[in-house]
Amino acid sequence: MLQGRQTWMFENEPKIISSGVVGGPFEAAGNLAEDFDLFFDDIWLEQKSFEQAEQRLLKEACEIAIKKAGLKNTDINFFISGDLLNQIISSSFTARSLEIPFMGIFGACSSSMESLAIGSALVNSNLADYIICGASSHNAAAEKQFRYPTEYGGQKPPTAQWTVTGAGVGIVSNRGKGPKVTAATIGKVIDMGISDPFNMGGAMAPAAVDTIETHFNETHRPLDYYDLIATGDLGEVGYTIARDLFKKHNFNLPLDKYVDCGLLIYKPEQQVFSGGSGCGCSATVTFGHFLNRMKKGELKKILVVATGALLSPLSYQQKETIPCIANAVAIEM
Structure with missing residues (x-):
């Protein structure tokens, strides 16, 4: 399974049997809108804070993926996720509401593939039947933590980037069909x-x-x-x-x-x-x-x-x- 120093080869080839992708209003106007399952029309997502809004993004993505797979929350062995907020609260608070055994990770914006790699390794080794892997971010929550709140109106240089308000997850399993x-x-x-x-x-x-x-x-x-x-x-x-x-x-x-x-x-x-x-x-x-x-x-x-x-x-x-x-x-x- 280990090849070289850093690479895992998955002989059982775990499959991504379903996915859930949720975004905000800016993403709805974007280039890949047709590939999202759900959009919200404002960045608050009917929540009291941007941090709670990000949690809802991730929870909705997980629920969509579980429904697509024809499963229940209790069928999922583990939820592996990460985000940008301090102590990865978007992921851990989402896990609290989903009541799925949780492994939190932090790889910053690399978290999506870190979670998929770890989840695939566990499924490949027959240590789980179903694992949800994914990550989330929220533009306003990330701006507030790492830069300035959007209300501040601080100018940015051309090298700056725009944090996506969105969550994407996939369910990995040795059962079912998929990539x-x-x-x-x-x-x-x-x-x-x-x-x-x-x-x-x-x-x-x-x-x-x-x-x-x-x-x-x-x-x-x-x-x-x-x-x-x-x-x-x-x-x-x-x-x-x-x-x-x-x-x-x-x-x-x-x-x-x-x-x-x-x-x-x-x-x-x-x-x-x-x-x-x-x-x-x-x-x-x-x-x-x-x-x-x-x-x-x-x-x-x-x-x-x-x-x-x-x-x-x-x-x-x-x-x-x-x-x-x-x-x-x-x-x-």
């Missing part, structure tokens, strides 16, 4: 000395490149093996840097097959600076858009590389640089 999880490569933490919290894409790009190169080196798969390779939320700045790094390393990845979730989710006229970001970015695009394309036969093999900046408000205030990580999961029909 198969065939491999996962767990990334190393890489810190290039960047300390600007408005340049997440530039900080995360080296970690994404390292994980992608490691994945191909350890799986021995040819560079044209996948129909599509997607990073999580590098945005325009990070995506450009990643492409340049592949060329610098003489790593001849087919760049026409390389995309970024942060560049796919919104329309150009939505003015999201460098692109989308947040745990909900790769989660909604993967469990919605990519899986739908696979089910339509447009894609057969994809590699999703969710990227995360592992800073906190406290580390930034203490003038720390930004360590980053990327986790890759291979999904095949």
Whole structure:
């Protein structure tokens, strides 16, 4: 099962048997609206706080996935999830309401694929029958924690990104039908000395490149093996840097097959600076858009590389640089 130092090969090929994807009003006006299961028409989601709104996003996504699979909450062995808020309260408070045994993770915006990798490993080892894997984020909640409340009206540079208000989950099982999880490569933490919290894409790009190169080196798969390779939320700045790094390393990845979730989710006229970001970015695009394309036969093999900046408000205030990580999961029909 372990291949090389960082890669798991799943011989039982766990399947993503259903998914749930929920978004806010800005995502409803975006480029991938048809791939969401549910939208809310305001960012409060009828809650008293943005933090409670994010919890509702995640709970709704889980309930949709469970209903699609024809299951009940009591059928699910584990719920594995992460988010951006302090002590991952969106995930843990959602687990409180779902009453499903819970494993909380924090990989920042890489949490979606970290959860899918861990869930697939458990199912592959017959340690669970059904696991919900996913992640969430909320634009206003993340802005309040990491930057300034939206009411402050602070200006942002072009390198900044727009946190997705959304949640995406998938149910992984050895039973049923669906796209198969065939491999996962767990990334190393890489810190290039960047300390600007408005340049997440530039900080995360080296970690994404390292994980992608490691994945191909350890799986021995040819560079044209996948129909599509997607990073999580590098945005325009990070995506450009990643492409340049592949060329610098003489790593001849087919760049026409390389995309970024942060560049796919919104329309150009939505003015999201460098692109989308947040745990909900790769989660909604993967469990919605990519899986739908696979089910339509447009894609057969994809590699999703969710990227995360592992800073906190406290580390930034203490003038720390930004360590980053990327986790890759291979999904095949």
